[in-house]
Amino acid sequence: AQKITQTQPGMFVQEKEAVTLDCTYDTSDPSYGLFWYKQPSSGEMIFLIYQGSYDQQNATEGRYSLNFQKARKSANLVISASQLGDSAMYFCAMREGRSGNTGKLIFGQGTTLQVKP
Amino acid sequence: DAGVIQSPRHEVTEMGQEVTLRCKPISGHDYLFWYRQTMMRGLELLIYFNNNVPIDDSGMPEDRFSAKMPNASFSTLKIQPSEPRDSAVYFCASSPGDDRGSNQPQHFGDGTRLSIL
Numbered sequence: 001a002q003k004i005t006q007t008q009p010g011m012f013v014q015e016k017e018a019v020t021l022d023c024t025y026d027t028s029d030p031s032y033g034l035f036w037y038k039q040p041s042s043g044e045m046i047f048l049i050y051q052g053s054y055d056q057q058n059a060t061e062g063r064y065s066l067n068f069q070k071a072r073k074s075a076n077l078v079i080s081a082s083q084l085g086d087s088a089m090y091f092c093a094m095r096e097g098r099s100g101n102t103g104k105l106i107f108g109q110g111t112t113l114q115v116k117p
Numbered sequence: 118d119a120g121v122i123q124s125p126r127h128e129v130t131e132m133g134q135e136v137t138l139r140c141k142p143i144s145g146h147d148y149l150f151w152y153r154q155t156m157m158r159g160l161e162l163l164i165y166f167n168n169n170v171p172i173d174d175s176g177m178p179e180d181r182f183s184a185k186m187p188n189a190s191f192s193t194l195k196i197q198p199s200e201p202r203d204s205a206v207y208f209c210a211s212s213p214g215d216d217r218g219s220n221q222p223q224h225f226g227d228g229t230r231l232s233i234l
Contacts, residue, residue, distance in 0.1 A: 045225035
């Protein structure tokens with residue numbers, strides 16, 4: 001079963017506008033963590049933001065924020081004031097707690113974002 | 118601080134040849150991961166190590182693939198014999214141990230772009 005689902009293969013946004021990239025997950029573990037990574041055309045994987053399942057508040061990192069809706073099992077990434085340099089592929093990933101922290105991440109298929117000038 | 122270092126950055130070789138990819142994780146990180154990325158299959162976890170011990174190799178495609186971690190600062194992924202369908206970008210990533218908490222992201226190297234002719 002797919003544990004991380006990113007339903008938007010591709011998205012467009014106008015420069016300076018906000019955009020939301022969707023991510024839903026599936027787990028029966030009460031302890032888990034959610035991560036977002038950015039992969040620009042140059043290929044490197046860049047860590048953006050983390051949300052823990054027990055965190056009371058939505059995570060924020062500069063222009064990135066996470067819209068975490070635990071009951072819906074969604075962890076959407078919001079990018080505010082889009083810039084041309086935000087054009088990239090974005091991956092959502094989950095780490096399950098289970099007994100001990102395995103460190104293993106499960107990745108979604110990714111969403112390609114294009115920012116239009 | 119030095120990040121995860123992978124070599125070579127690019128490799129082009131003929132079918133049947135042995136290919137060795139190398140990785141130096143971030144110093145002090147306990148976990149090391151090998152991923153493969155293709156357009157068709159996305160980002161796949163091949164194998165990961167904890168404190169130099171292989172924990173899960175269920176993602177290794179077949180016996181032609183092998184990975185070793187002889188010490189905390191070095192790992193190799195070997196393909197022998199190589200086939201055209203092995204062409205992909207191979208990433209190495211590392212992350213801190215469980216004692217540092219579950220919010221620790223994986224840090225990726227720049228990847229090795231492998232082409233098998």
